[in-house]
Each structure stands twice: as structure tokens, then as C-alpha cells.
Amino acid sequence: MPFTLETRLGRIRVERRVGYGRLYSISMTLLSLAIALLVAGLILASLGLDPVAAFQVIFGVFMKPSLLLESIKQSIPICLAALGLSIAFKMNFWNIGAEGQLYMGMIASTGIVLLHSYYGLFNEWAIMPLMLLASFLLGGAWCLIAGALKARLGVNEILPTLMLNYVAMLVVEFLVHGPWRDPKGYGFPLSIPFPDYAKLNFVFGEPAYTGLLLSVLGAAAVFLLLEYTKPGFEIKVVGQSPAVARYAGIRVRRTILLGSFLSGGLAGIGGLSIVSGIIGRLRPGASPGYGYTAIMVAALAGLNPWVVIVASIFFGGLLTAGGALQMSMGIPRAAAQMIQAIIFLMILVGEFIKRYKIVLEKPGVSGS
């Protein structure tokens, strides 16, 4: 029996839509996006701000080469974290902890830089590979905590991953206020600036391109993992039904451990891209919520790694637009965050409209 709602106008019936094309799906997403921008515009207009000018600034970000490059740069941590989340979400593992895993990646990368600059342990060419490895391992380990709790003790992962975000941020605060503070930094809570060999700029000397390369490699890795390998297949089966997975002889616990580790590891590399691509040192609040934006991106991209890249650039652009809005119109930075969330909500509603159709029956017409 379909879901119905009796109203004075008649009966509203919601029916499941059977099968729909890709074009329909994409156009619904774009429509949701447009409605979201309309809602955001109405909020701005109701406060006496000029929405048209605001949207000109926002879309201007994608037109001007320097700002587009900045948007791509901002999209790298979002993209890598969202790629990791795609693995976790495919496994039905609700990793809300990308933010903390990003911070752990930053800590690992900074740790390698500091080790080298204090003790000179490594060759300079080995620094970047070591940073990649360390950030992957530490980010992965951070997510593995929640994965192990779920696999071993059956603790739901949502709250532990969330809590660990706050813990990770405090670890960064502790380090840069204490042992890792730059002795030449006039007492500010900052690490030493990264030397050139620890910077992410080996493609055309530009972090945006280097990061984009990382994103594409990451997307390819996730795509290959999920589509063409046995562990990837197992991750998907566990996500669809742990019971089926167990019957099929898949070691569910081990799969959860592996999936959560990979998920956190990719976010960890995202952390590397923040400290050595965007900021060039470690500082508190280095991520303006990339890890949370990544959840949106992964969900909106339907966990498709290639779409994740495009969606991240869009949200990276929105983040860049936040700064531009403040500079040119005096609209607070939080506006960009608000618009982001409205887009998220509207696209979720769009998902509903995609899956169901709403039928309005006039009174007098007998229902089925």
C-alpha cells in the first residue's frame, strides 16, 4: 500500500518510481542545486543583502583562473577525504571522522619534516614518499580505532569517529603550543615552515596541479579497489549485508578493519595536502571543516570516485567564494558554510524526489 497523506485539497500519494535514467537523475540534481541557491538567495535578500551580486562573486570564482586554481587547491583535501569515505560508506561504515583523520595526516607529515630538520635522518628525495606513507598510516590508524571497536566490540562507529575529531584537533593544539612550536615563531602556535623539499609542488611547481594528480591517482585507486579486486568486492558485500558476507565465507571483521584503515589513510594523505600544499606548516584550525565537507561530497557524488573529484572542486570553489564574499561584500565567511549545507539538504530532498513520485488525487476521484 503506497504512503498517502489526506489533505483538504485531495489525497497526496507517494509512490516508488520504478527505474529512471541517468539524464533524469542528473537533471534532478541540478534542479536541487538551483533550488538550494534560490533558498540561499532568499535568506540573503531577506537580510537586505544583494543576492545577485553575491552569486556573481560565487560563480566568478570558477571564471577567474587564479581563483579557479585556488579552488582546485582547496578541493584536494576534500577530494582525498571523500574518496576514503566512499570506501567506508560502501561498507556501510559511517566514518564521520575524516576531519580528525585529516589532522592526523597533518601531524604525521609535520613529524617527518621535523625529524629531518632536527636530526637530518633522511635524504631529501626520500622526504615526500615518507610523508605520504606516514600520513597514510597515521590517518588510517586513527580511523582503525573506530573500525576495531566496531569489529571487536560491536560499538557503532558514528560517535567514536566524531569524538576522535575533537581529540585529533586537541592533539594538534597540544603539539604546536608545546613541543612542536617554531622557536623562531615569536611564540605563535605554529610549527616551523616547511622547506621546499617538503612542499607539494612537483607538477609545474604548483600545488593545485600536484594535488589534482594526487586526487586522480586516489580516485583511480579507489575505483580499481572497489571494482576489480577481491577486498573491494568483499567491502561492498559487507556493506550490503553482513549476513550474506558471512555465508559467503567473507571474514567480515577483517574486512571492516581493512576498509576503515584505507578510508582513514586516504584522509591522512588529504592532511598531507593541507600542510604541504595549502598552508606550508602545521597550525591549529588548519582545516576549515574539509572533513565534514567531504561527507557531503561523498554522499552527493553517490560514492562514485570520479564524480567525487568534480564535486570537490565545486565545494572547494564555494570555500574560496567564502573569502571572496567577505572581501568584496562584507558577507561573513560562515555564509559559504551555510550555502553549502543548504545545497546538501536540497540535494538530499532531490534524492527523495528521484526515487518517489508524488501523485495528487483530486477529491472525488477514487483512490486505488
Place this chain on the structure above:
Amino acid sequence: MTVQVGTVYLLASLGEIYAERSGILNLGLEGIMVMGAAISFIFTLAYGHLAAILASIIVGILMSLILAVMAIYMRLNQTVTGLALTMFGLGLSGFLASPEIRRIILLALNPSLPERLLAIQEAPKLPEIPVPGLSEIPVIGCFFRQNVLVYISYMAAPLMWFILFKTKPGLSLRSVGENPAAADAMGINVFKLRCAATMISGGFAGLAGAYLFLGFQPFWQEGLTAGKGFIALSLVILSTWNPLKAILGAYLFGGVEVIQYRLQLFGLGALSPYLLAMLPYLIAIAALIAVSIESVRKRIGVPASLGIPYSREE
């Protein structure tokens, strides 16, 4: 002090217990709380405390309605929807309470406000009202030298326990969370009841945000809840969805935070304040682990349909 911090958690978790008992996980708690704080900030400056408290409850209910419509009627994933709501709350509160926008809103609400109030980052704290007699008792007297919202939380917890476990609407609510199909067959309107429970959780979360700001730290900071909504969510699990046990849990977390402040004051040796600040989050994780181990042993109840959208089709 313990009570003062604990009340934030108590108010937020009381409402959330109702939502989760009905089968709805409201992950938007954090966002609703921070909106409650922002709205209470603005309305206190414009109209005073009472209007601020009422406004934050109303805004909390409105925000939870977004979740109710999306999670109950549209059957969208509750985790994702709740998180979206939290992000919305964090963004919107930061936007509305930012100095530029706050000024516009304040002038619209109350054009006669003096210039001084348009720019300040703080609001007058809720006054403490000692209960005559009771407040002079040694040791427990401190429970009765609090502001009005704390007293409301004292009364709300047992009342909400009573409604949930001893009345017919409470029974319906619990049955909807355990087995919605059976409840539906008994003539209970699953959708309406879940919607009502979600709105209760929104109202309480809004109130918790107002309390956090007006009763505890009346300084505006973007994202001032700092995960308190999420800690309240773990508290709901720790209390095994029981309003009376939530009192104990809330004061436990309140106590942990107070210990952390105290240790900072004593400057306990080399212990960094940043490491101490991790305590509430780590204890929340420990609590989740303890409950999880315990629940396997005793089979204590997660509401069986928590997080699962109900539809008559399936």
C-alpha cells in the same frame, strides 16, 4: 559547577531520548544546540531572557521539523540527514550571529537598541535564583542556587521518565521505536508520533543551546558547542534511553569537565590544558565501549527500529 555544566547535557539528552525511543536518531542535535545558542544571544539583546528562551525552543522545533520531514516522511538516511542538519545549524548560526549580520537583525527586531548593544559579543547571564531554605543546606545546597533553566531540568527529567514509562502515550512511543509495523496495526500513527518525538528533541536541544549560552558561558563564539551535542548523543546511549539515568550521566560528564577546569587552574605540573580538554571526548568513547560490552551481556535495549525509516509498503 558540576550541575551547571551537566544541565547542558541533561536538557539535550532528555529530548534525544524521546526521539531515539521512537526510532529516530537526531544527529542534528549539535547543530540545533548551536542555533539555540545563537538565537538566544540575539533575542536576549533585543527582547530579554524570556523571549530568548522561547525563541530558541521554537527555532529548535523548526529545525527538527526539517529532519522529521526528511527522515520520517521522505525516508532518507537519518545519519546523513542529521549531519546535514548539524552543518546547516553550524553555518547558519555562524552567519546570523556574525557581527555584520547580527547588527542588521537586531535593528530589525528592535530599532531602539542603543549602539553599544549592537556590537557586543556577550549577553547578560541568566540570574541565579536561590530557593529559600533549601539553598542553605550544606553540601546539597548548591543544587538550589541555580538559574531557572536548571530547575526546569530537575523537574523535566522525572516527568519525562514518568510519561515515557507510565503513561499510554509513552508506551505508544516506545512501541513505535521497537516495532513500528505492530504499532501501526494497533492503530497508532507511526509517522505523527515519530514526528512529535523528533520535535520534542528539537525543542529540548534548542533549550540546551540557550542554557549553554545564557546560563553558562554568555560569550558568542562560532561553534561554541564544540561537540557537546555529540557528547549528549553518547550520553543517551550511556543512559540506556532512560531519562532518570540520564541525570546521573549528565552530571558525570559535567563533573569530568569541572575536574578538567580545576586541574587547569592548579596548573597541574606539565599536563597541557589541551590534553586535559580531551577528557570528555575520551570518556564518551569509553562509555560507549562499556555500554556495548554490557549490552551484549545483558541484552539491554537499543530501540529495535532505531535509524530505520518506516514505510507501509515493505
